[in-house]
Amino acid sequence: MKLDEYFALGQTQDLGSHIFTAEEIITFARKFDPQPFHLSEEAAKNSVFGALCASGWHTASMWMRHNLLHAAPREWAGEGPKPEFGPSPGFQNLRWLKPAYAGDTIRFARTSTAHRALTSRPGWRILNAHGEAFNSANEKIMGIDTAVLMKVA
Numbered sequence: 001m002k003l004d005e006y007f008a009l010g011q012t013q014d015l016g017s018h019i020f021t022a023e024e025i026i027t028f029a030r031k032f033d034p035q036p037f038h039l040s041e042e043a044a045k046n047s048v049f050g051a052l053c054a055s056g057w058h059t060a061s062m063w064m065r066h067n068l069l070h071a072a073p074r075e076w077a078g079e080g081p082k083p084e085f086g087p088s089p090g091f092q093n094l095r096w097l098k099p100a101y102a103g104d105t106i107r108f109a110r111t112s113t114a115h116r117a118l119t120s121r122p123g124w125r126i127l128n129a130h131g132e133a134f135n136s137a138n139e140k141i142m143g144i145d146t147a148v149l150m151k152v153a
Contacts, residue, residue, distance in 0.1 A: 015066035022102040053099035086149035123153035
């Protein structure tokens with residue numbers, strides 16, 4: 001198995017889905033994003049959203065959770081040790097295109113786009129990917145370009 005196969009370069013991976021409940025949306029908002037349209041159904045009705053919706057940070061956090069759950073059980077059949085996920089140097093192009101409303105089932109996906117060796121860290125590569133989230137009407141509600149360091153030796 002080559003790294004391109006292990007990383008599934010160019011293949012969109014289904015990461016699973018999550019139902020955003022009103023209770024969960026409000027709990028997350030109280031802790032991390034206390035804006036009225038995330039805290040109260042009544043306040044949300046009078047907002048630009050028209051209904052209670054999850055914080056974009058909540059949506060992004062759930063994408064990350066599903067991304068990591070999907071990565072954990074992968075089998076390695078290549079030479080040498082199994083690649084290990086390391087830290088992320090950051091992300092780019094995070095876009096919240098539509099809200100995740102209370103009761104919505106949101107599906108998450110990732111497409112690994114490229115990887116390259118790090119000259120400053122022998123035995124490590126950087127893996128780039130594009131993450132997405134879709135509502136039940138298959139409308140894209142979030143996009144993000146990610147990077148993660150991978151130990152390969």
